[in-house]
Amino acid sequence: MTAVRASDPGAIERAWATRTTRPTVRGNGRLMIVAADHPARGALSVGSNATAMNSRTELLDRLRTALANPGVDGVLATADILDDLVLLGALEDKVVFSSMNRGGLAGASFELDDRMTGATAASTAKARMNGAKMLNRVALDDPGTLSMMTATARAVDELAAHGLIAMLEPFLSRREGGKVVNDLSTDAVIKSMHVAQGLGSTSSHTWLKLPVVADMERVMDATTLPTLLLGGDPQEAPEETFASWSRALEIPAVRGLIVGRTLLYPRDGDVAAAVDTAVTMVR
Incomplete structure (x- = not known):
């Protein structure tokens, strides 16, 4: 991989140009997406292991295992990881x-000023991807929130102009003991949704990426936008996590799952089995 990058960097653009693409929605319309955009924000931990995602080669191996499952529809990641995967x-x-937007580095004093430092609408369109994702943490006492909202609104419009999905991941956030935490109460999630889904001059191509919280029926009643459920960092026992996903997936407005560390770094180390379990629930 490194040899190709050093001797033939144009191979990446050629791989994107010749890749077989697919529409976002096909078949029964349900989606199973694996996520790997955490490292670019300096978030390398999984549970209590602070360095779990340090190895790029190990992460790529885990992603290849997940993507090899025919029930996995695709992936969400930053350009560096996607370029590796397309070369492979x-x-x-x-x-x-x-x-x-990966500018809000985990633990930084400017964490909530989550500026656009990753992909652009133009680069996403050029590579013939399906869309782009943005993190939308709303902290009412941090001016970085306004920078995020302004940048997100612009990106929503730019992606829609290309006919691409804008995947928004909203939270109400605050600092506790110097650390940013997300409010996962039902009403807080609903409020964050209303803020996010109003960004931009059109919502024609906007989707939501939401956490699984209590009373998901009431959460989903707060939007008409297509929604995928996020997995987050696995803190509960796997059985409890999977059970909560299964219940939420029964809600008709939920279109599927977009999960990262829970599937890529399961406690027992069996990526294929964890992915199989998630795929079975989605399908």
Whole structure:
């Protein structure tokens, strides 16, 4: 991989240009997406292991295992990871979402000023991806929130102009003891949704990426936008996590799952089995 990057960097653009693409929605319309955009924000931990995602080669191996499952529709990641995967041939006939705003580094004093430092609408369109994802943490006492909202609104419009999905991941956030935490109460999630889904001059191509919280029926009643459920960092026992996903997936407005560390770094180390479980629930 490094040899190709050093001797033939144009191979990346050629791989994107010749990749077999697919529409986002096909078949029964349900989606199973794996996520790997955490490292670019400096978020390398999984549970209590602070360095779990340090190894790029290990992450790529885990992603290839997940993407090899025919029930996995695609991947969400930053450009560096997506470029590796396309060179490896792992993105053929897969849905691909780029990650746009990675400026809010985990633990930084400017964490909530989550500016666009990753993909652009233009780069996402050029690579013939399906859309792009943005993190939208709303902290009412941090001016970085306004920068995020302004940048997100612009990106929503730019993606829509290209006919691409804008995947928004909203939270109400605050600092506790110097650390940013997300309010996962039902009403807080609903409020964050209303803020996010109003960004931009059109919502024609906007989707939501939401956490699984209590009373998901009431959460989903707050939007008409297509929604995928996020997995987050696995803190509960796997059985409890999977059970909560299964219940939420029964809600008709939920279109599927977009999960990262829970599937890529399961406690027992069996990526294929964890992915199989998630795929079975989605399908």
